[in-house]
Amino acid sequence: MVDHQLWLLLDMFSREIQPTKQLSELMEVKLRVGQVAQMRTRCRGVSPVLSEINDVLVTEAMLDAIVSHARLAPAPRVFHQGRAGVLDRAGGEARSTLHRITAVWGHKGYGRDSCGSAGDLLLAAAVEMGRSCEQVRPYIQKLKDQWHDTAESLRSTSQESWRQMEIPEILYHAVQRKLGASCLTGLTLRVGRPFLGVCDRIQDSVSRCLSTLLIGQAGVGKSTVLREMARLLSDKFHKCVVVVDTTSELGGFGSVAHEALGTRDMTRLTVSARSDLFQVILDAVQNHSACIIIVDELRDAKEVEAVRTIANQGVVLFASVHACNLSQLAHNPTLSPLIGNVKSALIGDQRMRETHSQSKYQEFLEYEPAFSTVIEISETGQWRVIDDVSKAVTELLNGRDDGGREVNADDADELPPNWSADTGSTSSGSSLVDVQRPGVGKVPAQLMAKLCSGSTIMCCFDGGVSWGMNGGPHRGGSGSCLFQIRSDGRKGQHLPHFDQTAFLPDATVDQAEFAGLLAGVESLARCWDQFFPEPGLLLIEGDRKVIIDDVQAGLHRSSANIAFPLDPTLQPVFDHIVSALRKLEERGVKICLRHRPRRFNKVADQLTRKARDEQAGNFQHKLLDKMVNQQLHLSKARSR
Structure with missing residues (x-):
């Protein structure tokens, strides 16, 4: 989903x-x-x-x-x-x-009012707004000084130029309405998704904190990679990161940056106009103690010069440019200064013989590149990492292979990911549960909640048996519990009134685990309407990894065709669990199943022990009764 x-x-x-x-x-x-x-x-x-x-x-x-x-x-x-x-x-x-x-x-077509001079058009717009001629006359003179003599010339005058002439923007919009220039003919809507793990294969390069330049065509994911780099540098490597968001590509368009950029030590600075990029970067260095600056889409000479200036002030830069590969970038006169600025010089015959050159002109780098590492990103997921840019460009100019190492980045998962991974998001049986345990390298449940709009519910389940003496029955117990995972930094809340326990007079470990998962899923299905707002993400976590893997595989197939030849009593329980989860997915809920070691699953474990010791539970289901009866029948058959 x-x-x-x-x-x-x-x-x-x-x-x-x-x-x-x-x-x-x-x-x-x-x-x-x-x-x-x-x-x-x-x-x-x-x-x-x-x-x-x-x-x-x-x-x-x-x-x-x-x-x-x-x-x-x-x-x-x-x-x-x-x-x-x-x-x-x-x-x-x-x-x-x-x-x-x-x-x-x-x-749209020109109207009758747009004919004539630019001054007449501005005066007509001002009169409609209640402005006097004397108030508008200085603005008319500024238009003439900028060679905007006709009304038609105002159509190509940008709002930024209008602002530089210090003419009120309200007049600009009034003129544009009279010209009829703003006619909406189409929209392009691009879907942005944060991808966790997209930088796993190059994490060694990111951890070295060397200036890195991403090269790729439009739409291959340069902004996505920069976003993930910002998160790694801030949250995992504990660096002071400042993201200079030129077009709100990285952090979104809200006043609060998207959580995919990181939450520990990250500052996002927006740029109102591209001409202000240098000043914003300089402000990041001088006033925000930036250790690392991340900039997206460098495209003109002023921006390139600004980045080169900052690179020589001891700041690590991560940036991206549009190009197919390093060779194309080296021969782009606008962007070439980023990697040393390729120049050509006339050489003598002796030099030609020494270098075995076929041309009287030899290309060379004018100065050291501003970036130590270059990563070429392709849409096929095959990246090339060049760790020595100066050497690579020199080899390229001499007609030799520019080196680099190939990286396959196709193992990334969309957030929230369907990982079978330990998060360590709960730690005790108290009513308040820490959902961001320090020292755990996997994705915290709190971060997943932030990246999914709407509330998040976590369901933990467990099952266990106590071995009978002298060949007696294996008494089984199962438990499930629900947690409300918060995305605002507060601790996750245990919801004890949804706790479920089940007692199995004779059961295997797998049967007890599946009974706990069945209790949790049924509890969710019965009380789903009690959650407001409706959850957008459901985390299901248990300490039996093989069960997590089986349910996850069944959930992502066209039919739940996982077979249990060794224990056929599990098949109807498994099919019912998968069917219930699919119904939740149809309601727009993201389902994520993950493995949780026993030491982090203490609440469900305590419920399991309670059901087993007291030989009683509050969860009843016809499938559970059928499984218990079948197991008792098999046990009697074995005893004969």
């Missing part, structure tokens, strides 16, 4: 153009007036595929419904540098998502 944040984006669509298939691979939706809505999907290792959503044509009303939606950030119809984001305001809390919307603007 697709996570809750994607549904927030799709909910802004009209029903006629809302995609319903391949949502787990959805990366982009293209809406153009008069054309059929299209979506771009991509599986790992496969190039993106563009397909039609249905045969419905996109209308202006459909686009207006999206750009007027209250969930659009920073505000409806206001696009920051041509882009806007999506906010989740559920529960009264505005949380930023990583999805972004880009408008495609067209031009």
